[in-house]
Amino acid sequence: MVEFETIEKERQDYGNFPGEKFIEVSRNKAIQDDGTENSFIQISTGYYDEVGDAGYKKRFTVPTDEKAVEHIVEKLPEIFEKEQEAREEAE
Secondary structure, three states: OOEEEEEEEEEEEEOOOOOOEEEEEEEEEEEOOOOOEEEEEEEEEEEEOOOOOEEEEEEEEEEOOHHHHHHHHHHHHHHHHHHHHHHHHHO
């Protein structure tokens, strides 16, 4: 059985109401039965329930590979800018 461990995480709330939704970036590792470990980065979105506990909706994992991370860092702002332009044109 694989055991997952969160090494570090940073959470940012967003949405129309404070404490409604969040996005989280974390460093994690998967530990195999034989003791081997595999590190990865995870981006998660979630929400807070009525009591304030976090619930997760979607997760996306990124390999801890420099080229993969650099590609995301480079392309994400470009894609976001195009999305903003499309929204402005639709208004």
